[in-house]
Amino acid sequence: MEVNFYKYQGTGNDFVMIDNRDLHFPQDDVQLVHNLCDRRFGVGADGLILLNPSDKYDFTMVYYNADGNEGTMCGNGGRCLVAFAHDLGVITNKTTFDAIDGLHHATIENGLVDLQMIDVSEITINADSAFLNTGSPHHVQLVKNIGQYDVFKNGKAIRYGAPYFEEGTNVNFAEAINDATFRVRTYERGVEDETLACGTGVTAVAIAMFEQKLTNSSKIKLLVEGGELEVSFQKENSQYKNVFLKGPAKFVFKGNFKA
Numbered sequence: 001m002e003v004n005f006y007k008y009q010g011t012g013n014d015f016v017m018i019d020n021r022d023l024h025f026p027q028d029d030v031q032l033v034h035n036l037c038d039r040r041f042g043v044g045a046d047g048l049i050l051l052n053p054s055d056k057y058d059f060t061m062v063y064y065n066a067d068g069n070e071g072t073m074c075g076n077g078g079r080c081l082v083a084f085a086h087d088l089g090v091i092t093n094k095t096t097f098d099a100i101d102g103l104h105h106a107t108i109e110n111g112l113v114d115l116q117m118i119d120v121s122e123i124t125i126n127a128d129s130a131f132l133n134t135g136s137p138h139h140v141q142l143v144k145n146i147g148q149y150d151v152f153k154n155g156k157a158i159r160y161g162a163p164y165f166e167e168g169t170n171v172n173f174a175e176a177i178n179d180a181t182f183r184v185r186t187y188e189r190g191v192e193d194e195t196l197a198c199g200t201g202v203t204a205v206a207i208a209m210f211e212q213k214l215t216n217s218s219k220i221k222l223l224v225e226g227g228e229l230e231v232s233f234q235k236e237n238s239q240y241k242n243v244f245l246k247g248p249a250k251f252v253f254k255g256n257f258k259a
Contacts, residue, residue: 003025013074030069043255062147115199120243129141149173231243
């Protein structure tokens with residue numbers, strides 16, 4: 001089998017993208033997805049995304065983790081898929097599409113994609129951390145000297161530890177730069193390693209920092225290992241609405257993979 005693919009990245013979060021509007025791709029083939037994402041024997045990526053057809057909207061997003069299993073929402077992946085759909089001519093500068101966590105609206109202009117994320121109302125604040133779901137589950141924890149912090153070791157321990165256990169969680173470590181800027185490093189489940197960026201992760205950090213009154217800004221800059229992202233939102237009572245994740249999404253290359 002020969003698979004035609006495209007490679008995109010958003011602040012270093014990289015994805016294999018496949019135009020699957022004709023539904024040719026074997027969506028249940030976990031090993032094929034894993035092989036495509038393998039950095040030594042495949043194309044190499046943090047995940048694989050299918051651009052599937054939609055009856056009501058512009059397209060449907062189907063996201064797979066690098067381990068080959070279908071995953072929850074991926075913010076940077078969603079932004080890259082918007083750029084991919086734009087490059088294919090499926091959309092112009094605005095879109096509405098389906099994903100596993102519901103509908104998303106987005107705009108694209110000059111290589112920057114502004115993606116609306118889900119509303120957030122349930123946030124658990126613990127003694128030294130917060131937990132919330134921004135399309136994917138996220139543990140958020142403040143640390144010092146984040147540049148020297150062992151994200152892999154500590155992230156892995158939290159990802160599999162209580163209270164998350166087998167289902168697990170993504171783990172974000174953050175450090176304040178100023179009131180409206182935080183540096184973030186993320187251990188992603190499914191990848192089982194630190195990634196250069198995580199869209200749902202920085203969204204979780206921004207909301208968690210505001211909820212804990214560690215910032216009074218509703219537009220927050222997030223510095224990730226692969227670049228810079230921006231999260232904005234409105235808080236109405238106990239709910240965060242109009243949550244947007246903004247940043248670059250870029251085409252890298254395209255090719256054919258013989259499975």
